[in-house]
Structures are given as structure tokens and as C-alpha cells.
């Protein structure tokens with residue numbers, strides 16, 4: 001890695017706030033929120049030096065970070081594109097056409113599920129129920145839910161995101177109350 | 180529509196702000212509760228008959244009564260806002276539109292339990308709802324409803340949101356506690372129960388979003404009044420999130436005891452089946468509950484009209500009944516394939532198994548493999564029995580109920596729709612859909 005791995009001062013202040021949300025000595029609880037911040041700040045994924053850096057701030061072993069990062073599906077352990085297109089593939093969404101959406105996106109972007117376009121713009125990822133089954137099928141990009149999707153509205157959506165970097169809003173947990 | 184206790188003000192413009200929430204009677208329950216003894220608040224909840232809305236339906240007042248109170252050890256209330264059960268989207272709806280109802284409930288419930296630091300564990304994907312909650316919590320601090328000496332009562336409370344990161348299993352309360360401690364979401368062996376040793380080894384109560392929200396009308400109207408709503412031991416109202424092949428998908432607040440037929444067909448609720456198709460089956464309480472064919476949903480095996488209540492939905496046990504569960508209501512029309520639907524859910528449980536117990540870890544994988552084989556047209560008659568056998572060997576033999584959640588849909592699908600499985604096995608060339616096969620392989624790879 002060429003650039004130094006360090007949170008900006010602003011993010012570091014947030015990390016300190018977060019740690020204070022848990023009792024004295026229980027700061028490991030801040031790990032998952034911190035990994036969200038790290039992923040946001042370091043290109044949308046968690047490279048091992050990034051995880052080592054998080055471990056050093058929390059004064060825990062690197063392995064404790066790796067085992068958590070690999071457990072939760074929102075943490076990306078490989079590089080991802082600027083727009084992570086997350087398509088819900090679970091029962092209700094699937095009943096209402098999620099499978100067609102996935103195929104449509106694969107064709108449109110010429111990538112398979114889990115892959116990134118060569119220009120580094122899009123990554124396609126299928127995910128499980130997003131708690132929005134009443135407006136199925138659902139696609140999440142960054143923190144935005146796109147509901148009642150069709151192949152046509154997917155095309156519009158991809159067009160819209162072709163010029164955006166959705167990563168910056170992704171996992172932006174900067175709105176944080178008190179302390 | 181029956182009584183609306185939780186959704187009454189959901190469409191009031193600006194209800195997400197503290198001022199509008201207050202102008203509509205908000206924080207009155209908290210003011211009332213803070214003038215009561217803590218034990219009196221618990222008693223009201225006991226009298227209300229409220230049962231946990233997260234899925235298990237355990238009486239909330241009783242659960243609160245179990246909390247251990249060792250001298251000098253802090254206690255915690257943790258709200259389960261992990262909502263990941265397929266078909267369930269009521270908690271998201273409530274938090275997104277009326278965050279102060281949850282926050283008011285959290286404060287008065289924390290008071291009842293004697294907790295001075297409480298958490299809302301919200302699933303990571305719901306980042307935008309997290310922002311809404313953070314903003315509302317800040318407003319509550321600014322108004323003196325949170326922090327030190329709330330409304331001059333001497334009661335102190337800090338309330339924080341905690342963001343998860345995508346794991347269905349973290350909805351299970353002990354996995355949620357592990358996750359809150361910054362670990363993998365591996366469920367704990369019980370006992371000890373969280374009421375004795377929960378987060379950081381301290382006495383902890385974990386309650387669902389809707390459960391906590393319901394304490395607000397309970398305190399406002401009194402437990403006895405609340406208990407008059409509903410039927411038998413199914414008191415009060417319940418949020419049902421309805422989806423699938425229906426005309427009006429959405430979140431509905433029903434009085435428990437509403438007839439199933441009315442809920443499904445009346446225009447006030449689901450509005451019947453979409454596109455004039457026939458009603459085939461329903462998964463009435465989230466993906467984990469047994470699937471019911473149309474006739475058994477509308478009437479019990481005894482021929483009585485079925486009601487939306489804990490007791491009526493489970494009438495007939497697992498042979499001819501199901502469960503109210505989380506209220507995730509998924510409707511399938513005549514075009515839906517039960518086998519494919521089951522494959523999708525089984526794949527989900529395999530993906531979400533934490534891997535600690537072999538019956539769940541291996542069994543869900545085997546069941547997915549066999550269902551794949553059947554869908555590919557390569558299944559054998561014996562595969563159907565094998566599936567049934569595997570599910571029976573998961574049921575009741577695991578650390579947490581995810582194993583059962585994976586087993587019950589399999590058992591019920593075979594029990595009620597065996598013929599469909601046989602068709603796949605006996606006449607694959609007529610049934611097997613090549614398009615689907617492609618998708619199966621495709622999704623399969625991405626699961627790796």
C-alpha cells in the first residue's frame with residue numbers, strides 16, 4: 001500500500017466518541033461500527049493493513065478483527081467498485097422477480113454476481129432480505145434503498161450511478177448523537 | 180380497521196420530529212411512568228398480557244420479572260432492531276416513520292428495569308434509519324428526556340444506537356449480545372439466560388422494537404384496558420408486514436383475533452391475490468414458520484375459521500397449523516413453485532448458519548444440495564424422504580432455534596405439498612425450468 005493508513009482527524013474524533021458509548025474496558029464493542037468507518041474511509045473494503053490499524057486503535061489482536069470482519073456480510077474483504085449494487089435475492093423479492101433483475105444487471109454490466117466492472121465503477125452483490133419485502137424487489141446502493149425495481153428502472157438507476165461515487169455515503173455514520 | 184395504537188400517527192406530517200410527536204400526545208406515557216414505582220410499570224406490562232413481538236411470543240412482563248438485580252451490577256435493556264427474518268419489515272417501518280415512539284418506549288422500559296445505559300441494535304443495512312434514530316435521540320436529550328435526572332425524576336439514562344453489519348443470526352438474542360460485544364454472532368448456550376448474564380456478563384433484557392413501542396400505549400391506557408383488546412392470551416394489536424402475491428403489500432396494525440380471511444381478502448388489508456390469480460399458500464409469520472396451504476390457512480383442521488392470533492394460527496400444531504411468529508406474512512399464488520420457494524429459503528438458512536452446531540451447519544447444506552438436485556431434474560423419489568429425515572435430525576438438536584427455523588419450512592412443505600416434489604422427481608422434463616437452473620448455479624457460486 002502506497003498511502004499511509006490513518007483515519008482523518010474528523011473520523012478519529014468520531015471513533016473516540018463511539019468507544020465512549022460502551023463501559024470502561026468494554027471498548028471492543030466499538031469494533032463493528034469502527035469497521036464500517038474504516039471501510040468507508042479506505043475505498044469500500046477492508047484490506048489486512050486496515051484491519052491491523054483498527055486492531056491497534058482498540059488495542060486488540062489483529063485476529064480478533066479478522067474473525068469479525070469475515071463473519072459479517074457487509075464487510076468486503078476484496079476491492080469493490082465505486083458503486084456496490086446489492087440486489088436482494090431472498091424469498092419475497094425472488095418471488096417478485098429478483099432473479100430477472102440479477103440476470104439483467106449481469107448482462108448490462110457484463111459481470112457476474114460478485115464481480116467488478118473493469119473500470120472499477122460497479123460491483124454486483126446479491127444479498128439477503130433487506131426488510132423491505134413489501135416493496136419487492138429491492139436494490140440497495142450505498143445507504144439508499146431502491147424499491148419496486150424492474151429491469152427498466154434498473155437501467156435508469158445504473159445510468160444515474162455511472163457518474164457517481166456511492167462509496168462516500170456508504171456506511172457514513174457521521175450523524176451521531178451526544179458525547 | 181381496528182384500534183391503531185402503534186400506527187395511529189404514522190402519517191402525521193413531521194411525526195418524526197419531537198415537537199410534532201409531543202403535540203400528538205408523545206412522551207405522556209413517559210411522564211406518567213416516571214411518577215410510578217418501577218415495579219408498578221412492570222405490573223402494568225404484566226397485566227397487559229403483552230407478548231414478545233420478535234417471534235417467540237414470550238410474555239414481556241414475565242421476562243422483565245426474571246431480570247437479576249445483584250447489588251452494584253449495572254443492568255441493560257437492548258432493543259432488537261436487527262429485523263432480518265424474510266418477510267418481516269414492520270420494525271423498519273415503525274422506526275423510520277415514528278422513531279420517538281420507540282425512544283419513548285425505550286426510556287420507560289429502561290426505567291422499569293432499572294437500566295441506566297440502553298442500546299438499540301439495528302441491522303447495518305438500515306443505515307438511513309440509523310440516522311433517523313440518532314437525530315431523534317439527540318432531540319430527546321436536548322428536551323431532557325434522556326441524560327441525567329430525566330424530567331426531575333432522579334432517573335438517568337443514556338441511550339445509544341449500535342450498528343450491526345449483515346448477519347441474520349444476530350437477531351437471535353444471545354448472538355446479538357455477542358455482536359454487541361464486538362464479536363462474531365455465535366449464539367450462546369443457555370442457561371445462563373441473558374436476564375442473569377447478558378451483555379458483558381450483566382443482567383440484560385432483549386426486546387423487539389414493536390414490543391418496546393407497545394409499552395407506550397400500555398402505560399397510557401393501563402395494562403387492563405390493553406388486555407381487553409384481542410382474544411384470549413393474544414392481547415393487544417400486532418403489526419403484520421404483508422408481501423408476496425397480494426394487491427396491497429404493506430404494514431398493517433391488526434387487533435389480534437381478526438379473521439385470516441378478512442385480513443387476506445379485505446381491501447382494508449391485503450386486498451386479495453394479485454392479477455386475479457388463485458391463492459395457493461401462505462407463510463404467515465416470517466420464513467421460519469411452517470407453510471400452510473390455502474384451505475388450512477382459512478380454516479383449521481377442525482373446520483373452524485382461522486384467526487390472526489398466537490393460538491389460532493398454531494391450532495393443529497405443526498401437522499395442520501403454523502405460528503404467528505414475527506408477523507412476516509408472505510402470500511404465494513397458484514403460479515409459485517413450493518419446491519423453488521423452499522430451495523430459496525433453505526439456501527438462506529445455509530448461508531446464515533453460524534456454523535457452531537453440526538446438525539445446522541451440515542444439515543442446511545445437505546438440504547440445499549438435495550433441493551438443487553431436485554430442481555435440476557436429477558432428484559430421486561428417495562430424496563424427498565431424505566429431506567424429511569434430515570430436517571427431523573436438525574429439529575431440537577441445536578444451540579439456537581435457527582436450526583429449527585430451517586427445518587420447519589422443509590417439513591411443512593413436504594407434508595402439505597408432497598405431490599409437487601414428486602412431480603419434479605417423476606416428470607422433470609415437464610417441470611424443470613432451464614432458466615431457473617441457470618440462476619441456481621449462478622447464485623450458488625456467489626454464495627461462496
Ligand SMILES: Cc1cc2nc3c(=O)[nH]c(=O)nc-3n(C[C@H](O)[C@H](O)[C@H](O)COP(=O)(O)O)c2cc1C
Pocket residue numbers: 230231232233234235236237239259260261262263264347348349350351352353385386387388390391579580581584
Ligand atoms: C435466528 C433468529 C433470528 C431472530 N431474529 C430476530 C429479529 O430480527 N428481531 C427480533 O426482534 N427478534 C428476533 N429473534 C428472536 C430473538 O431471539 C428474541 O426472542 C427477541 O428479540 C425477544 O424479544 P421479544 O420478547 O420482545 O420478542 C430471532 C431469533 C432467532 C432464533
Ligand code: SF4
Pocket residue numbers: 348365366531532533534535536537539540577578579580581582583
Ligand atoms: S443452530 Fe445454527 S445458527 Fe444456531 S448456533 Fe447452531 S449452527 Fe449456529
Ligand code: FES
Pocket residue numbers: 088089090091092093094128129130131132133136137138265266267
Ligand atoms: S426479501 Fe427482499 S427485502 Fe425482504
